[in-house]
Amino acid sequence: MSKPKIATTSMCGCFGCHMSILDIDERILDLVELVEFDKSPITDLKEFTGRCAVGLIEGSCANDENVRTLQKFRENCDVLVAVGGCAITGDIPAMRNNIPLQECFNEAYLDGPTVYNPDKLIPSDPEIPLILDRIYPCDEVVKIDYFLPGCPPSADAIWAALTALLTGQPLELSYEMIKYD
Amino acid sequence: MSETITFTIDGVKVQGAGGQTILQAAQDAGVYIPRLCAKEELSPFGSCRVCTVLVDGRPQTACTYPIAEDMIVESDSEQVAAIRRDIIDMLFVEGNHYCMFCETSGDCELQALAYRFGITAPKFPYMFPKREIDMSHPEIFIDRDRCILCARCVRASRDLDEKAVFQFVGRGPDKRIAVNAESRLVDTNIDVTDEAISICPVGALIRKKGSYAVPYGQRKYDHEPIGSDIEKARKAE
Numbered sequence: 495m496s497k498p499k500i501a502t503t504s505m506c507g508c509f510g511c512h513m514s515i516l517d518i519d520e521r522i523l524d525l526v527e528l529v530e531f532d533k534s535p536i537t538d539l540k541e542f543t544g545r546c547a548v549g550l551i552e553g554s555c556a557n558d559e560n561v562r563t564l565q566k567f568r569e570n571c572d573v574l575v576a577v578g579g580c581a582i583t584g585d586i587p588a589m590r591n592n593i594p595l596q597e598c599f600n601e602a603y604l605d606g607p608t609v610y611n612p613d614k615l616i617p618s619d620p621e622i623p624l625i626l627d628r629i630y631p632c633d634e635v636v637k638i639d640y641f642l643p644g645c646p647p648s649a650d651a652i653w654a655a656l657t658a659l660l661t662g663q664p665l666e667l668s669y670e671m672i673k674y675d
Numbered sequence: 676m677s678e679t680i681t682f683t684i685d686g687v688k689v690q691g692a693g694g695q696t697i698l699q700a701a702q703d704a705g706v707y708i709p710r711l712c713a714k715e716e717l718s719p720f721g722s723c724r725v726c727t728v729l730v731d732g733r734p735q736t737a738c739t740y741p742i743a744e745d746m747i748v749e750s751d752s753e754q755v756a757a758i759r760r761d762i763i764d765m766l767f768v769e770g771n772h773y774c775m776f777c778e779t780s781g782d783c784e785l786q787a788l789a790y791r792f793g794i795t796a797p798k799f800p801y802m803f804p805k806r807e808i809d810m811s812h813p814e815i816f817i818d819r820d821r822c823i824l825c826a827r828c829v830r831a832s833r834d835l836d837e838k839a840v841f842q843f844v845g846r847g848p849d850k851r852i853a854v855n856a857e858s859r860l861v862d863t864n865i866d867v868t869d870e871a872i873s874i875c876p877v878g879a880l881i882r883k884k885g886s887y888a889v890p891y892g893q894r895k896y897d898h899e900p901i902g903s904d905i906e907k908a909r910k911a912e
């Protein structure tokens with residue numbers, strides 16, 4: 495039997511959750527025994543090569559590309575885990591949810607204290623993903639099966655979740671594995 | 676001496692003094708009932724509802740309900756836990772809780788309750804309300820994103836500090852904590868040592884200096900769930 499596959503992605507996040515995945519240290523050798531990494535920044539595979547057992551999502555949806563990525567993960571993964579505060583609540587990026595988009599653009603491209611933009615252009619090239627009116631936590635876009643909170647979740651929590659999901663055990667997180675910071 | 680009252684919590688006979696609330700009598704017996712708006716040194720308020728128990732089968736707030744002879748209280752059941760979890764979930768989605776940079780994280784009673792209940796994500800959608808921050812005072816600030824409208828500060832300022840700095844304004848989703856002056860904290864007679872500030876169960880009232888002094892891993896609720904101290908008192912008996 496071939497090894498189950500896992501896929502990961504970082505959407506509107508800071509890559510901190512992926513750092514925490516790497517933080518499982520030498521247990522990554524056990525992980526490689528258990529699974530094969532498919533689409534993920536770790537393999538740099540841009541497309542899915544087959545059905546995945548587990549998809550780990552870092553970050554929320556800030557633009558249309560994030561939404562498409564998330565939908566692809568839902569189509570291709572049996573179990574989707576929202577990893578970290580951004581994926582679950584939007585967190586820091588969601589601080590813009592109360593500010594009209596135009597005001598965000600003005601601050602970022604025109605009025606911010608360090609902005610140099612003599613042509614006063616706000617980027618709108620079709621190549622650039624279209625930014626959404628607000629940040630959407632992952633479970634507002636697709637069904638999420640498990641949530642792993644933390645900013646980032648500890649390597650121990652990620653390890654506990656992954657080994658449980660990959661070996662078909664119930665996912666039980668100890669008191670110290672559920673943290674929001 | 677007040678009379679002794681015998682009642683039942685989760686099938687166990689407990690004795691309390693007449694005039695005690697269920698929350699107080701349970702606590703004296705080493706049974707922890709979650710609470711947010713209730714605080715020993717303050718008068719009961721009954722606003723947050725996380726202390727909900729079933730009294731003879733009906734949901735009631737343990738922090739306001741007086742004990743009575745032969746009363747049957749249910750606290751540690753899946754049905755009651757589900758009510759409390761929903762309330763905690765609602766408190767999170769009604770505000771904007773960015774725990775990762777909150778000064779109170781690790782010591783916050785709302786966060787600690789969510790940990791105790793093993794909540795990995797609230798089941799309701801986030802409301803992302805727009806709330807104002809009051810940074811006017813040089814030593815204290817109000818972050819309304821985190822306020823759960825528990826009125827601890829209102830009661831503490833009035834009854835412990837004898838000042839009445841805080842009050843609520845607005846109704847329903849517009850209800851918010853305000854100060855007893857034109858509108859800014861700096862215009863009040865609040866003092867950085869006031870009880871009203873330290874008594875806030877969350878990070879809505881913060882002293883500007885000295886934040887983040889305690890490292891991760893050494894904060895109040897990093898290793899043990901909220902209420903463990905009360906439960907340990909029972910186990911030790």
Ligand code: SF4
Pocket residue numbers: 674771772773774775777778779780781783784785786821877878879
């Ligand atoms: S007040 Fe508590 S729940 Fe809210 S952000 Fe701060 S630590 Fe988190």
Ligand code: SF4
Pocket residue numbers: 821822823824825826827828829852874875876877879880
């Ligand atoms: S500021 Fe703190 S103490 Fe006052 S009502 Fe809000 S949460 Fe309660």
Ligand code: FES
Pocket residue numbers: 709710711712713720721722723724725726727736737738739
């Ligand atoms: S603690 Fe009883 S209602 Fe808040």
